[in-house]
Amino acid sequence: MIQLEPISGIFKRERALLAAFPMRMLIVKEGAGFLCMNSGDYMLASGRIFFIPEEGLVRLEGEIKSGYWLTFSSLLYAEFLLQHLDPMAKNLFLNLSFRDLAQQESTKTYSLLDQLRREINARNDLPFLAQYLSLFLGYTAGLDGYLAALTLDELQQVLRFRAILEQYYKQERAIQFYAEGMGMSASKLNRFLDRVLGKSLAALIKDRIMREAEALLTHSDYSIDEIANLLGFEQTANFNSSFKRYKGISVFQFSKQALLN
Incomplete structure (x- = not known):
């Protein structure tokens, strides 16, 4: 249902990135070059997060020194859409788009991703992961404005509450x-x-x-x-x-x- 992997190295566009699930995100912590799709080439930049549509192969040309490759199922995305009725949420993966994160946003994003990887490795149940992913998407896409003002500890508390609420x-x-x-x-x-x-x-x-x-x-x-x-x-x-x-x-x-x- 969800897969999160660190990504780094020098990439040539001849080889496409493998995706376990249809919904795809590339989070570039530090890198330069291009993300190549049928619709065109998009510049890789440090602190840039890409929301990649289901259609088309993803190829990279350049170097990523540090980043994350996140793929997840349409079922998990559906939970996000149930919580976000904003048309921007529905269009998030319709076409390739990206968002540049400010320094403080980047720090929180990478911490949330590290925690998400631990939760995946711990084989937490699907409702819990769905809540975590929904919070992560809402935060990184800028749809949940109230989350931006929270500290990392407060973000984790919101996540924990949502997970408990979802279960009970x-x-x-x-x-x-x-x-x-x-x-x-x-x-x-x-x-x-x-x-x-x-x-x-x-x-x-x-x-x-x-x-x-x-x-x-x-x-x-x-x-x-x-x-x-x-x-x-x-x-x-x-x-x-x-x-x-x-x-x-x-x-x-x-x-x-x-x-x-």
Whole structure:
């Protein structure tokens, strides 16, 4: 589902880079030369991060002294898109694009990549890696502006919280449970979530549940009763009322629209 490798050396364009998965990123820590695609040649530069579309071979001409080659599945990218409705997110890998990172951004990016490699090597579960990748893409693409102001430690805390939330949102609602997982008091976690994410734990859990409800109603064969049960609602009526307050339409109306689309 995801592969991250350090990349360095002198490259000739006659040989294409191998990609384990269709979504591809080249992060150049230090290098010079060109990234060569059918659409043209793009200059390699230190601190430059490339978002590479699925189509076409990737060839390099030049030297990379230090960098990373990241490839991942469309399934992991889909999780990122569920969290980022901005059209820029959908277009991120449509055509080759790149972003030059400032020094402080570069330092955080490389630290996040080193941590991601450790998580991959530790064979962490897919939901955890999906959350990490989503945070990484949002940060490096400049889509999650609030992340830019965070320290590296705060970025890691956001990641840890998202991973815990992803694993337990269907059955756990208590602030104390998440606080213990984060290694902090309930009041400190509340302050952290409000300051960094701008929402309470209850709002974040509800957002995640409703996002999952939309995905299940759109892409699964489960009945409404089964979806309500999967998401931790004791009664379907509670699920219906909660969904309508959140989306402004009933579960039935949403399902009907999804079917028509």
